[in-house]
Amino acid sequence: MQKKGDSSERVAKGIVNQLAAIIRTSQIHNPQNVAVLKSVDRLMELLTVVFGEESAVNLELVGEYFYLNESRIKVSMDQLINFDYLVHEYKKLGLGSITFGNDVTAEDIQAFLKAYLSAAFTDVPFDELAMAAGGISSISVAIPRVEKDTKEETDIRKTVKATYFNAVSYTKGVFEKIKSGEKANIKRAKRAVQSMVDVLLTEEELLMGMTAIKDYDDYTYHHCVNVSILSIAMGQKIGLSKSQLQELGMVALFHDLGKMEVPQEVLNKPTSFTDDEWKIVKKHPMWGVRAILNMKGFDELSIKAGIVAFEHHIYRDNTGYPDRRFPHDLDIFTRIVSLADQYDGMTSSRVYSRTPMSPEKALSLMMERVESQLDPRLFKFFVNMVGIFPVGTALMLKSREIALVYGANMSIPDRPRVLVISDTDGRKVQGHLVDLAEKDQDGTFKNSIARTLDPNKFKINLAEYLL
Ligand SMILES: [Fe+2]
Ligand SMILES: [Fe+2]
Known part of the structure; x- marks a missing residue:
C-alpha cells in the first residue's frame, strides 16, 4: 500500500x-x-x-x-x-x-x-x-473553481478553532484525571488527534496559526496541543502516512504528561528555577512514562508515547536529561517532537519563566544548537515549514503599516502573505490581506518588510485577528 x-x-x-x-x-x-x-x-x-x-x-x-x-x-x-x-x-x-x-x-x-x-x-x-x-x-x-465564499470561510475557521480547543480541553481533562488518581483513557485521545490530522491536511495554515497565539491561560495544555500540531505538520512535510501522522500526533500530545506532577507554583514560576526546583522539573520525563503506562487502553502506541516522553529532553550529543548510563540513538518521533517542543517553548511566555521570543529569534537560537542538540536535516524541514516569518509574526512594512503574517509564499520565504492591521499613521484598520510577493507593473515589489515587531510591545492581540 x-x-x-x-x-x-x-x-x-x-x-x-x-x-x-x-x-x-x-x-x-x-x-x-x-x-x-x-x-x-x-x-x-x-x-x-x-x-x-x-x-x-x-x-x-x-x-x-x-x-x-x-x-x-x-x-x-x-x-x-x-x-x-x-x-x-x-x-x-x-x-x-x-x-x-x-x-x-x-x-x-x-x-x-x-x-x-x-x-x-x-x-x-x-x-x-x-x-x-x-x-x-x-x-x-x-478556470479556477469559485473561491470559497465568506460564509464557507467562516465555517472553516470555526471548525479549525473547535478542533484546536477540543484538543486542549481533552488534554486538560487527562491531566486533571491523572492528577486526581483516576485512570484516563488513551483511546479517547485518538479522536482528538484524528481531527487535528484531518484539519491539518486541508487547512494547515489556519491550524498552524492557532499555535502562534501564545497568550492563552493554561500554558501547559496549549503547549501539548501546539507541539502535537507542529509535529503532525512536520510529519506531513517529510511524507509520513496518515496513520503515522496519527501516531506522531498522539505521542506528541503526551510528551509532557509528566508535568502534571510538577507543582503548579514551580511550573508557572515567573523567575528562574532554583537547583532544587530544577531537580523536580527534570523528573517530568520519567513521570510521563509512568503516567502513560498507567493509562487505560495500553497498547503498542503507549510504548511509543513512553519512549518520546522519556527522550524528549535528551539531545543529539547525549546530553540533557534524564541521566542514562549508555548513549542511544533517539527515536525519529522524539527528534520531531523535540524540534516542535523547543520552538513552541521558546516562543511562548509561560515556560521556565522566559518572556516569549519572536519566532525568528527562536529559530536562530535553534540553528546555533542544531548540531549538538537537534536533527540538522529535520531542522531544515522545520525552518522551511514555519518559514522565516511564521504565521502570526507581527511586522512593520516599509509603507509604515503594521501587518501580521497570514500565510507563507513557498518559493519566496521572505515575502509572505500578510494581514494589514494598521495604516501608515498607526490607526487600526479592518484587516485586509496583502501578498508581499506582488509586484508593480514596472516589476518592483509593491510593499516589503521593514522589520519584525514584538507583539507584546505593540499590544497586538494575535487571537483577535487570527481567529
Ligand atoms: Fe518536557
Ligand atoms: Fe514540552
Missing part, C-alpha cells in the same frame, strides 16, 4: 516538474526544440502511468497547491522552483486546471503548447487559450 502511494506521489510530482520544464523551455526556445520534445516524451510516460488506473489526469491549482485528480501534491525542496514556476504560469493565464484525457498524444501536447504560448501574450489569456486549444479534444482547460 505504502509503496503504491509513494510511487503515485512521485509520478504526480514528476508531472508538475515536466509540465513546468516544457513551458519554460519552449518560452526560451520554441516548441519544436529537442529539449522540449524530450520533455514532452517524459511527460507522456508519466501520464501513461496514471492512465493505468484513471481515465484522465486533472492538474488543478488551488491556492498555492497543485492537486492531481483531487489529491494534493506535496512539494519537496528540490522541486520548489518548478512548482513555483508552474503556479505563476497558471495564475498568469488565469488557469484553474488542465485535464489530459487518456487518448492524449505527444502531438496534442505540442499543439497545446503552441496555443499556450500565443495566448500568454494576449489581454485575455485564458479565453484565448481555451479557444485555441478547443480543437484538441484530448486536452481541456478550466
Whole structure:
C-alpha cells in the first residue's frame, strides 16, 4: 500500500516538474526544440502511468497547491522552483486546471503548447487559450473553481478553532484525571488527534496559526496541543502516512504528561528555577512514562508515547536529561517532537519563566544548537515549514503599516502573505490581506518588510485577528 502511494506521489510530482520544464523551455526556445520534445516524451510516460488506473489526469491549482485528480501534491525542496514556476504560469493565464484525457498524444501536447504560448501574450489569456486549444479534444482547460465564499470561510475557521480547543480541553481533562488518581483513557485521545490530522491536511495554515497565539491561560495544555500540531505538520512535510501522522500526533500530545506532577507554583514560576526546583522539573520525563503506562487502553502506541516522553529532553550529543548510563540513538518521533517542543517553548511566555521570543529569534537560537542538540536535516524541514516569518509574526512594512503574517509564499520565504492591521499613521484598520510577493507593473515589489515587531510591545492581540 505504502509503496503504491509513494510511487503515485512521485509520478504526480514528476508531472508538475515536466509540465513546468516544457513551458519554460519552449518560452526560451520554441516548441519544436529537442529539449522540449524530450520533455514532452517524459511527460507522456508519466501520464501513461496514471492512465493505468484513471481515465484522465486533472492538474488543478488551488491556492498555492497543485492537486492531481483531487489529491494534493506535496512539494519537496528540490522541486520548489518548478512548482513555483508552474503556479505563476497558471495564475498568469488565469488557469484553474488542465485535464489530459487518456487518448492524449505527444502531438496534442505540442499543439497545446503552441496555443499556450500565443495566448500568454494576449489581454485575455485564458479565453484565448481555451479557444485555441478547443480543437484538441484530448486536452481541456478550466478556470479556477469559485473561491470559497465568506460564509464557507467562516465555517472553516470555526471548525479549525473547535478542533484546536477540543484538543486542549481533552488534554486538560487527562491531566486533571491523572492528577486526581483516576485512570484516563488513551483511546479517547485518538479522536482528538484524528481531527487535528484531518484539519491539518486541508487547512494547515489556519491550524498552524492557532499555535502562534501564545497568550492563552493554561500554558501547559496549549503547549501539548501546539507541539502535537507542529509535529503532525512536520510529519506531513517529510511524507509520513496518515496513520503515522496519527501516531506522531498522539505521542506528541503526551510528551509532557509528566508535568502534571510538577507543582503548579514551580511550573508557572515567573523567575528562574532554583537547583532544587530544577531537580523536580527534570523528573517530568520519567513521570510521563509512568503516567502513560498507567493509562487505560495500553497498547503498542503507549510504548511509543513512553519512549518520546522519556527522550524528549535528551539531545543529539547525549546530553540533557534524564541521566542514562549508555548513549542511544533517539527515536525519529522524539527528534520531531523535540524540534516542535523547543520552538513552541521558546516562543511562548509561560515556560521556565522566559518572556516569549519572536519566532525568528527562536529559530536562530535553534540553528546555533542544531548540531549538538537537534536533527540538522529535520531542522531544515522545520525552518522551511514555519518559514522565516511564521504565521502570526507581527511586522512593520516599509509603507509604515503594521501587518501580521497570514500565510507563507513557498518559493519566496521572505515575502509572505500578510494581514494589514494598521495604516501608515498607526490607526487600526479592518484587516485586509496583502501578498508581499506582488509586484508593480514596472516589476518592483509593491510593499516589503521593514522589520519584525514584538507583539507584546505593540499590544497586538494575535487571537483577535487570527481567529
Ligand atoms: Fe518536557
Ligand atoms: Fe514540552
